[in-house]
Each structure stands twice: as structure tokens, then as C-alpha cells.
Amino acid sequence: MKIVIKKEILLEGLNNVSKALSTRNIIPVLNGIKFEVTKKGVTLTATDNDISIKHFIDKKNIEKIEEEGTLVIIGKIIVDIVRKLPNDIINLEDLDNTKAIISTKTSKFDLNCYDLNDFPNIKFEEENSPIKLDTKIFKEIINQTSYAASNQASRPLLTGINLKITGNLFECCATDSYRLAKKTLTLPDTNTNNMNVVIPSNNINELVKILEDDDEILECSIFSNKILFKYKNLLFQSSLLNGSYPNTDNLIPNTFDINLELDLNEFYNVIDRASIFAQTKEKNIIELEVKENKLKITSNSHEVGKVEEKMNCENLDNKNIKISFSSKYMLEVLKTFNNEKIIISLNGEIKPIIIKEKDDKNLIQLILPIKTF
Amino acid sequence: MKIVIKKEILLEGLNNVSKALSTRNIIPVLNGIKFEVTKKGVTLTATDNDISIKHFIDKKNIEKIEEEGTLVIIGKIIVDIVRKLPNDIINLEDLDNTKAIISTKTSKFDLNCYDLNDFPNIKFEEENSPIKLDTKIFKEIINQTSYAASNQASRPLLTGINLKITGNLFECCATDSYRLAKKTLTLPDTNTNNMNVVIPSNNINELVKILEDDDEILECSIFSNKILFKYKNLLFQSSLLNGSYPNTDNLIPNTFDINLELDLNEFYNVIDRASIFAQTKEKNIIELEVKENKLKITSNSHEVGKVEEKMNCENLDNKNIKISFSSKYMLEVLKTFNNEKIIISLNGEIKPIIIKEKDDKNLIQLILPIKTF
Numbered sequence: 001m002k003i004v005i006k007k008e009i010l011l012e013g014l015n016n017v018s019k020a021l022s023t024r025n026i027i028p029v030l031n032g033i034k035f036e037v038t039k040k041g042v043t044l045t046a047t048d049n050d051i052s053i054k055h056f057i058d059k060k061n062i063e064k065i066e067e068e069g070t071l072v073i074i075g076k077i078i079v080d081i082v083r084k085l086p087n088d089i090i091n092l093e094d095l096d097n098t099k100a101i102i103s104t105k106t107s108k109f110d111l112n113c114y115d116l117n118d119f120p121n122i123k124f125e126e127e128n129s130p131i132k133l134d135t136k137i138f139k140e141i142i143n144q145t146s147y148a149a150s151n152q153a154s155r156p157l158l159t160g161i162n163l164k165i166t167g168n169l170f171e172c173c174a175t176d177s178y179r180l181a182k183k184t185l186t187l188p189d190t191n192t193n194n195m196n197v198v199i200p201s202n203n204i205n206e207l208v209k210i211l212e213d214d215d216e217i218l219e220c221s222i223f224s225n226k227i228l229f230k231y232k233n234l235l236f237q238s239s240l241l242n243g244s245y246p247n248t249d250n251l252i253p254n255t256f257d258i259n260l261e262l263d264l265n266e267f268y269n270v271i272d273r274a275s276i277f278a279q280t281k282e283k284n285i286i287e288l289e290v291k292e293n294k295l296k297i298t299s300n301s302h303e304v305g306k307v308e309e310k311m312n313c314e315n316l317d318n319k320n321i322k323i324s325f326s327s328k329y330m331l332e333v334l335k336t337f338n339n340e341k342i343i344i345s346l347n348g349e350i351k352p353i354i355i356k357e358k359d360d361k362n363l364i365q366l367i368l369p370i371k372t373f
Numbered sequence: 374m375k376i377v378i379k380k381e382i383l384l385e386g387l388n389n390v391s392k393a394l395s396t397r398n399i400i401p402v403l404n405g406i407k408f409e410v411t412k413k414g415v416t417l418t419a420t421d422n423d424i425s426i427k428h429f430i431d432k433k434n435i436e437k438i439e440e441e442g443t444l445v446i447i448g449k450i451i452v453d454i455v456r457k458l459p460n461d462i463i464n465l466e467d468l469d470n471t472k473a474i475i476s477t478k479t480s481k482f483d484l485n486c487y488d489l490n491d492f493p494n495i496k497f498e499e500e501n502s503p504i505k506l507d508t509k510i511f512k513e514i515i516n517q518t519s520y521a522a523s524n525q526a527s528r529p530l531l532t533g534i535n536l537k538i539t540g541n542l543f544e545c546c547a548t549d550s551y552r553l554a555k556k557t558l559t560l561p562d563t564n565t566n567n568m569n570v571v572i573p574s575n576n577i578n579e580l581v582k583i584l585e586d587d588d589e590i591l592e593c594s595i596f597s598n599k600i601l602f603k604y605k606n607l608l609f610q611s612s613l614l615n616g617s618y619p620n621t622d623n624l625i626p627n628t629f630d631i632n633l634e635l636d637l638n639e640f641y642n643v644i645d646r647a648s649i650f651a652q653t654k655e656k657n658i659i660e661l662e663v664k665e666n667k668l669k670i671t672s673n674s675h676e677v678g679k680v681e682e683k684m685n686c687e688n689l690d691n692k693n694i695k696i697s698f699s700s701k702y703m704l705e706v707l708k709t710f711n712n713e714k715i716i717i718s719l720n721g722e723i724k725p726i727i728i729k730e731k732d733d734k735n736l737i738q739l740i741l742p743i744k745t746f
Binding site: 110272303 | 447450453454457458459472479480481482483484485642643645646649650676677678679680681682683684
């Protein structure tokens with residue numbers, strides 16, 4: 001194997017596939033990145049047996065392909081080397097198929113390689129008619145929902161994010177059973193393939209880190225136990241979680257007794273200050289009291305003291321209520337919105353709190369209140 | 374006690390004194406900041422019994438002083454509150470001398486306070502004729518030397534930084550016995566008070582964080598077991614380390630067999646790349662080989678592989694050498710320089726390596742080589 005390639009081209013590919021390198025993998029070869037050089041170009045592959053990523057560099061972006069071949073190079077080291085080399089041309093070749101030589105005019109690295117035979121044989125299957133999604137929209141959806149997934153291994157399904165397509169309806173949902181985030185979208189085309197899968201939220205977050213804010217199409221192929229995303233010259237494959245995701249539709253009320261219109265930034269700052277004391281407590285409990293067009297937010301800490309914040313709101317139904325909830329959860333919800341105005345909808349002090357943007361009802365955020373009496 | 378004060382004025386003072394709040398202090402009251410309100414203004418004090426800081430806010434910078442008084446408020450909490458309040462006017466008053474009320478138009482915090490009698494009585498003594506230093510120069514000196522101090526408690530004196538003034542000669546030195554950094558300066562005036570003290574490097578680093586890059590004078594008063602710095606409206610007092618600091622003058626050779634002139638940035642990048650493998654090893658050993666006007670830097674790791682870097686140098690004495698040293702230490706040395714060109718001076722492979730800027734001989738950096746045979 002022997003190629004000459006620009007630093008930035010190689011680094012982009014290495015950065016992408018390195019998202020699949022586990023830091024705590026006990027199988028040594030899974031710390032490696034596989035380089036496959038053919039006349040068509042260079043394919044980089046990495047896997048931790050849960051996420052697998054393949055990045056293809058076409059020959060037209062490579063200065064010279066002098067010799068075909070395959071090597072598995074220590075991932076962390078090769079990324080570090082290429083990152084620190086000057087912005088110039090890099091030579092990469094093998095030595096007796098067991099070592100990699102990375103060199104420039106003034107630098108030369110001899111790297112021991114893993115045995116190629118130890119590297120798992122990952123199949124990246126694509127469907128003939130994959131589901132097509134807009135990359136920018138997909139990124140936003142995941143960022144608005146995945147934070148609500150559980151990080152408790154005790155209920156594995158809830159550590160995932162539920163993606164559903166039925167006809168032209170796309171739905172994305174995550175919950176840890178104390179809060180829930182759900183985004184619904186109408187797709188421009190009706191898909192012939194419906195889907196209903198649960199993807200580990202950590203995996204989908206790694207995918208989102210790779211995706212850029214562009215208008216490229218993200219293609220999605222679903223199999224019984226895995227899902228494949230295709231984005232530009234990249235294939236990203238994740239395992240799926242087995243089991244049927246809880247039906248969350250009936251958790252979200254359709255009618256509300258109380259609807260409050262609030263300024264997003266002001267409410268965020270108020271909750272943020274009210275949570276200064278809450279930090280010392282497990283559940284970060286704060287209390288919200290609505291009286292006509294006034295909100296009062298309070299929090300108590302026996303050791304430290306108490307806080308009381310006031311702000312105005314539009315009390316659309318002119319009803320009063322007192323309700324308690326986790327300030328940490330509320331702050332995380334508020335970070336998912338972009339609009340200036342939000343609507344908080346309530347049905348009483350032990351019923352779910354629903355938060356939406358004023359002008360966009362596609363994103364539903366739910367927090368369960370906390371009983372304090 | 375009752376005052377009205379602008380957020381940014383109070384926050385500046387709180388940020389300054391909070392450098393003396395220890396995060397792991399087992400005496401509760403030392404987590405507090407003392408507020409003393411008199412007709413003249415507000416004095417904030419914090420101490421961990423090692424560093425003590427006092428910040429004075431003059432009445433001319435305070436909107437209203439309505440009532441004198443003293444309170445000791447939980448430091449971390451009051452800093453957090455004031456930081457998160459909007460950029461506006463803040464009311465601060467006591468409730469029965471045992472609680473603090475911090476309020477704005479829409480926020481109200483009731484804070485439990487520490488017992489004033491538990492707060493240590495810190496004396497901030499100033500000398501009549503303190504030593505006067507230029508703040509910007511002092512900051513630079515500390516930043517160029519304090520990194521070389523030891524972090525091993527086994528030799529307490531070496532965890533400090535040695536400040537010496539003899540006549541108009543100012544000298545600052547730190548060493549962990551494997552490396553040494555020394556800066557010498559000629560002061561504009563001859564001081565009548567000579568000094569020779571060892572200040573804990575952690576303490577002096579906290580002072581440097583507070584000092585701005587301005588031309589204010591930094592005044593320095595020395596006592597048998599403590600040192601006081603006065604900067605604007607701030608007093609910063611640190612304990613001193615007892616014992617006589619080792620005489621380091623005879624460690625630094627005056628003549629050298631070999632002098633190499635190098636480009637600082639290029640050399641930094643070369644060492645940085647050569648240290649990619651060294652990271653996996655305790656001592657980060659790399660080898661430097663000089664042959665005429667060529668440098669070769671190599672590093673080996675049995676598990677990972679090897680690296681060889683080349684660069685040009687001006688070999689001023691035209692002598693060749695091979696020498697090994699810690700890449701971590703060399704990178705830390707190189708970060709202290711500003712000039713484009715540096716001079717590395719050597720006397721053989723087991724003698725100290727001296728690094729200076731080409732055009733400024735006042736800063737001397739020394740690294741001991743590592744025997745590899």
C-alpha cells in the first residue's frame with residue numbers, strides 16, 4: 001500500500017471514523033482504524049461492535065495511489081499524528097504489510113499495526129430504496145429530543161431514541177419516564193417503507209457530531225437489528241435496541257386547564273437563578289406559583305436559604321396553580337427552543353407539565369411534576 | 374447593614390476575593406466572604422488561612438450606603454447569585470444580623486450567614502516603604518517561572534517560588550530539581566529593602582489571575598512569615614515557606630561548548646509531534662541529535678512504533694552531540710518564550726540543557742538531560 005494525500009483530506013476522514021473508537025475497549029484491534037487502498041480510493045473503517053463507521057476518500061481527492069493494500073493502524077495515534085503534521089502532503093505506505101510509515105519532507109513515523117485478520121468483518125448493507133431525510137432538520141430533531149433519554153442501564157429501551165415513520169409522518173421520541181421529548185414532522189414525500197426503531201441515544205449523538213449543517217440528504221436503511229445512515233461519502237451503522245418502545249401518545253394530554261405564555265429568555269434566567277440553591281439537593285426541586293398574570297418561582301434549602309423570583313406571563317385561561325418540578329429538567333427543556341415565546345400547559349399540580357414553542361407545536365416537551373406534600 | 378450597589382462593581386470584588394476560598398476547607402466559616410459596610414465603603418474579605426484577600430469598594434462607587442454592619446455570607450452562593458442577576462442595581466441588607474437579603478426588582482434571596490465571631494481576624498499589615506513593581510512585568514515573570522516549581526509535598530521549599538531583590542537586581546526562580554526557571558531584571562530604582570522569600574507557587578498563581586495587564590504599581594510588603602501585595606483597591610496576603618532556598622547560581626554554567634540557534638515555532642511543533650509516542654511513557658523521553666546544521670529528534674515506543682523529525686539549525690560552534698530529555702519539560706519551557714529565535718546551549722550529554730531567547734538573556738530555562746544508556 002502506498003498513497004500520497006493532502007493532510008486535510010485524510011484528517012476529515014480520520015476524525016469521522018474515530019467517533020466509533022471506544023476509549024474503553026478491551027479488544028485491542030477495535031482501537032484500530034482500517035485503511036483499505038484500492039485503485040478507486042481509500043476506505044477508512046472503525047468499529048466498536050456497536051457503532052461502525054466507514055469513510056470513503058475518492059481517488060480524485062488523493063494526490064497519488066501508487067500501490068493497493070490494507071492496514072489496521074492504532075486509531076488514536078494516527079489521528080494525533082495527522083492532526084499535528086503541517087498542512088501539507090502526507091505519504092502513507094506499509095512496510096512488509098505489518099507496519100505503517102507516515103512521512104512528510106521532515107517527519108517520519110513508523111507505526112506498529114494490528115493483525116488485519118483480527119479486525120471484524122463489518123457488513124455495511126444499504127437498502128435499495130432508503131428513507132431520505134434532510135440532514136439539517138434531522139440534526140435539529142435529535143438535538144431537541146435525545147437529551148431526554150435515560151442513562152440508566154436498568155431499563156435499556158429507555159436509553160434509546162424512538163424513530164418512527166408512518167406514511168409521511170416522522171416522529172422522534174425520548175423519555176427516561178420522568179420527562180419526555182417528542183418531535184413530529186410531515187415529510188415532503190410519503191415513504192413506502194414505514195419504520196419504528198429504537199437507536200441507542202449515545203450512538204445517534206455520535207452521528208449528529210459528524211453531520212454538518214448542510215442541505216445534503218441523509219439516507220437511512222433499516223434492518224432487523226441495525227440501522228445504516230449514509231451521508232456524503234460516509235456510512236454510519238448502529239445497533240438497534242430490541243423490544244417494543246412504550247406507547248407515549250396517551251401520556252400527552254390533548255386539552256389543558258391552564259395555558260401560560262412566557263418569554264423564553266426571561267423564564268430561563270429566572271429558573272437558572274432559582275436553581276442556585278437547588279444544586280445542593282438531589283432533585284433540584286423548585287416551586288412555580290401562578291396568580292393571574294404573575295409567576296412566582298421559589299426554592300428552599302434548609303442549609304443555605306431561600307429564593308423568590310417574579311415575572312409576568314400571559315395567563316391565557318386566567319386560572320391559578322402551584323406546581324413543583326425539577327429545575328434541572330426545566331433548564332434542559334428550555335435549551336431546546338429557539339422561539340422567543342413559549343407556552344406552558346397544565347392540568348393540575350400532579351399532572352404532566354407540557355412545554356411548547358408558541359408558534360411551533362411540532363416539538364412537545366413533557367416534565368412530570370414532583371409532589372412536595 | 375444596607376447598601377445599594379451596581380452588579381458589576383460587586384461582582385468584580387467578589388471574583389477577586391473568591392480566589393482565597395478553598396474548595397476543600399473543613400472549617401465551614403472559611404467558605405464565607407466577609408462583608409464590612411462602613412460610611413467609607415464596603416470591604417470584602419476571604420481567607421483559607423494561607424491566602425487572604427481584601428477588596429475595598431469606595432463609597433463613590435456605591436449607589437447608597439444606608440446602614441453600616443458586617444455579615445459573613447457563603448462565598449460560592451453569593452458569587453453565583455450576583456453573576457446570574459441581570460446587569461442592574463442590587464440591594465444587600467441584613468435581617469437580624471444573621472441573614473443576608475439580596476434583592477432586585479424581581480429577585481429576592483434570603484441567605485443564611487456564618488457567625489461573624491467564627492471568622493478569623495486577619496491582619497493586613499503594610500510596610501511604610503513597600504517594594505514597588507510594575508504589574509505587567511511581574512505577571513510575565515511569574516508566568517515564565519512558576520510552572521517549574523515542584524508539586525511534590527515531600528520537598529516543601531521547592532513547591533515555592535524564590536523572589537529575591539538585592540539593590541536594583543530582581544530575581545525570580547523556581548525548580549523541581551529536574552528543571553529550573555530563572556528570570557533576572559534590573560529595577561529602575563534601588564530598593565533600600567532587600568528581600569529573599571519563598572512564596573507557595575499556587576498562591577502566587579492565584580494573585581497573577583487577579584492582576585490585569587495594566588501599568589498599575591504592585592506594592593509588596595514583606596514580614597517574617599507573610600508577604601502582602603497591594604494592587605489598586607486590593608490587598609493579597611500569602612504565607613511564606615520557611616527555610617533557605619537552595620542556591621541555584623552554580624547550577625547554571627557560564628560557558629558552553631555547543632550553542633544552537635533555532636526557530637521557536639518549528640522546534641515546538643517538532644517536539645510536539647515527537648512526543649506523540651512519548652505520552653505513553655512515564656518520562657516522555659525523546660532524543661536530540663545534532664550533526665552540523667541538522668537536528669534529528671527521535672522517540673521510540675516498543676508498543677506503538679518510532680518517530681524521526683528533522684529540522685535545520687544554526688550550529689554556532691559547529692560541534693555535534695546526542696542528548697535525551699523529557700519532551701513534556703521542553704514543551705513547557707518553549708511556551709514561556711515570545712521571541713522567534715531561541716538559543717539552546719549544551720556542555721555534553723549529561724550536563725544541563727540551557728534554553729534562552731536569542732535577544733533576551735534575562736530568562737534562563739534549564740532542563741536536566743536523561744541518561745538513556
